[in-house]
Amino acid sequence: MTSPTVNLISECFIRPADDGLSAGANKPIHFTPFELPFLNLNYSQKGLLFAKPPPPENQDFSITSYLEDLRRSLSATLTHFYPLAARLATRKQQNPHSYVIYIDPENSPGVKFVYATVDVNISDILTSTHVPLVVHSFFDLNNVINHDGHTLPLLSIQVTELNDGIFIGGSVNHLIADGTSFWHFMAAWSETFRSKEQGRCFKRQAIKGYEPIINLPFTHHDQFIERFEHQQCKERFFHFSSATVSRLKAKANAECNTGKISSLQAVSAHLWRCITRVRRQSGESETICTLVISNRRRLNPPLSDDYFGNPIQTVRGTATVGDLMGHGLGWAALRLHEAVGNHDNTAVEKWLESWFKNPVVYKFNGLLHPNAVHIGSSPRFDMYGCEFGLGKAVAARSGGANKADGKMTMYPGRDGGGSMDVEVCLLPEYMRDLEEDDEFINALT
Structure with a gap:
C-alpha cells in the first residue's frame, strides 16, 4: 500500500527571545567522553500525537493561531535552552595538533520549525497493526548523523496537521540531549505554552576526572565518519x-x-x-x-x-x-x-x-x-x-x-x-x- 504523502507547507527558524539570555551565553560548550563517541549516530526522534478539539469547540480552533502560539512559546523557552539554537563547530590546529568539537552558541541560526499536512486520521495511526511508514515523515532531519550538526540545526520541530489531529515531532542532535534532556526541554516548552512559570533551563556541570576540552586524535572528519543503511524492519x-x-x-x-x-x-x-x-x-x-x-x-x-x-x-x-x-x-x-x-x-x-x-x-x-x-x-x-x-x-x-x-x-x-x-x-x-x-x-x- 502506498504511504500517504506529507506535504511541507512552511518552515522557518526560531531564535531565543532577546530578553533574558544569561551572561556568558556565547561561550563554547564542550562535549564529554560520554557524548563524543556518538558522532555517527542519527538524531533522536520522538513526538506526541494530539487530537484536535471535537465539535463544537473546533469551530474556534485556528491552525494559524495555534502555530503562532507554538512559535512564540518556543522562542521564549529557548531563552533558557539557547544552545539548542546553535550549531556544532570544530577547531583544528596543526602545531601542536588539536581537533576539538564543541557547541558554538555564537553561531546561532535557530531551531528549525516546520509545518506540514497529511491526509491521515488519528485512527489510521492507532489501529494499524504495525507502525505506518508515514509516521517517519512526521519528523524532520531524517538520515542525518550527529556530526551533521555543524551545518544542520541541533533541534528541529515538525508540526504535522492530520485531518483530526496534530503531531508535534522533535528531532534533536543526540550529542546534546539524551531522552531525559529531550523530555526535560519538552516539559519546559509545554509549561511556557500554557503560560505557566517554569524554572527549567539548560544546565551543565563539570564531571570529575577529565579535562573539559577534549582533543580527538583526528585531523579530518573522514577518519571517523561512517554513514549506514537502515534495515527494512x-x-x-x-x-x-x-x-x-x-x-x-x-x-x-x-x-x-x-x-x-x-x-x-x-x-x-x-x-x-x-x-x-x-x-x-x-x-x-x-x-x-x-x-x-x-x-x-x-x-x-x-x-x-x-x-x-x-x-x-x-x-x-x-x-x-x-x-x-x-x-x-x-x-x-x-x-x-x-x-x-x-x-x-x-x-x-x-x-x-x-x-x-x-x-x-x-x-x-x-x-x-x-x-x-x-x-x-x-x-x-x-x-x-x-x-x-x-x-x-x-x-x-x-x-x-x-x-x-x-x-x-x-x-x-x-x-x-x-x-x-x-x-x-x-x-x-x-x-x-x-x-x-x-x-x-x-x-x-
Missing part, C-alpha cells in the same frame, strides 16, 4: 498493562527468591527471551540484551537530574541461547539486574580511563549484533505530561532514526499506573513469529 507497539508488568515482576522475583528485580528489568528479560526464541539461533551462539543507562546518579559526585546532555552508556546481559532458553524469566532478569548493579562510579571511571587512552567514535554497524535486543528510552519519562493546549496526547511515537533489528523503545503507558508501551523493531520474519509466540502473547493477555 517492521515496527509494532505492544501494551503491557500495569497488571501484566506486576505479574512479570512478581514471577521474575519469585523464581530468583528475591525482591530486587525491577519492573523494567522483568519486562526487558521477557522481551529478550521471546525475541531470542523466534530468531532460532543455535544453542551455542551468544545472545545479548543491552540497556541504555544514565550516568547522572552513578558518578561521584553525581550530576543533577536536570543535567542537560547525553551522559549515557549501555550495560549488557549475556548468555548462550541454550542457557537463556533453558532457564526461566527470573534467571534472565537477574543477569540484567546484575549488569545494572555493577555499573557504578568505579566502572564508569574505569571506562573513562580506557577511553582517554584510546578515544573512539562508534560506528553504528559495529554496534549491531546478530542476536541482540537493545532496550532504549524509558517508561519513567513524563511524556504525557507535555501538553500544548490540546489536552493529554493520545499517543507517543518515534521516527526512523537509529532503527535496527532488535531495537526496543520503552514508553510509559498513557494510563499510567506502571503500565508500559514497547515499540518493537524486528525483521519481518521475526515480527511475524513473535506475534504468534505463546509465551509473549500469553503474558500480554
Whole structure:
C-alpha cells in the first residue's frame, strides 16, 4: 500500500527571545567522553500525537493561531535552552595538533520549525497493526548523523496537521540531549505554552576526572565518519498493562527468591527471551540484551537530574541461547539486574580511563549484533505530561532514526499506573513469529 504523502507547507527558524539570555551565553560548550563517541549516530526522534478539539469547540480552533502560539512559546523557552539554537563547530590546529568539537552558541541560526499536512486520521495511526511508514515523515532531519550538526540545526520541530489531529515531532542532535534532556526541554516548552512559570533551563556541570576540552586524535572528519543503511524492519507497539508488568515482576522475583528485580528489568528479560526464541539461533551462539543507562546518579559526585546532555552508556546481559532458553524469566532478569548493579562510579571511571587512552567514535554497524535486543528510552519519562493546549496526547511515537533489528523503545503507558508501551523493531520474519509466540502473547493477555 502506498504511504500517504506529507506535504511541507512552511518552515522557518526560531531564535531565543532577546530578553533574558544569561551572561556568558556565547561561550563554547564542550562535549564529554560520554557524548563524543556518538558522532555517527542519527538524531533522536520522538513526538506526541494530539487530537484536535471535537465539535463544537473546533469551530474556534485556528491552525494559524495555534502555530503562532507554538512559535512564540518556543522562542521564549529557548531563552533558557539557547544552545539548542546553535550549531556544532570544530577547531583544528596543526602545531601542536588539536581537533576539538564543541557547541558554538555564537553561531546561532535557530531551531528549525516546520509545518506540514497529511491526509491521515488519528485512527489510521492507532489501529494499524504495525507502525505506518508515514509516521517517519512526521519528523524532520531524517538520515542525518550527529556530526551533521555543524551545518544542520541541533533541534528541529515538525508540526504535522492530520485531518483530526496534530503531531508535534522533535528531532534533536543526540550529542546534546539524551531522552531525559529531550523530555526535560519538552516539559519546559509545554509549561511556557500554557503560560505557566517554569524554572527549567539548560544546565551543565563539570564531571570529575577529565579535562573539559577534549582533543580527538583526528585531523579530518573522514577518519571517523561512517554513514549506514537502515534495515527494512517492521515496527509494532505492544501494551503491557500495569497488571501484566506486576505479574512479570512478581514471577521474575519469585523464581530468583528475591525482591530486587525491577519492573523494567522483568519486562526487558521477557522481551529478550521471546525475541531470542523466534530468531532460532543455535544453542551455542551468544545472545545479548543491552540497556541504555544514565550516568547522572552513578558518578561521584553525581550530576543533577536536570543535567542537560547525553551522559549515557549501555550495560549488557549475556548468555548462550541454550542457557537463556533453558532457564526461566527470573534467571534472565537477574543477569540484567546484575549488569545494572555493577555499573557504578568505579566502572564508569574505569571506562573513562580506557577511553582517554584510546578515544573512539562508534560506528553504528559495529554496534549491531546478530542476536541482540537493545532496550532504549524509558517508561519513567513524563511524556504525557507535555501538553500544548490540546489536552493529554493520545499517543507517543518515534521516527526512523537509529532503527535496527532488535531495537526496543520503552514508553510509559498513557494510563499510567506502571503500565508500559514497547515499540518493537524486528525483521519481518521475526515480527511475524513473535506475534504468534505463546509465551509473549500469553503474558500480554
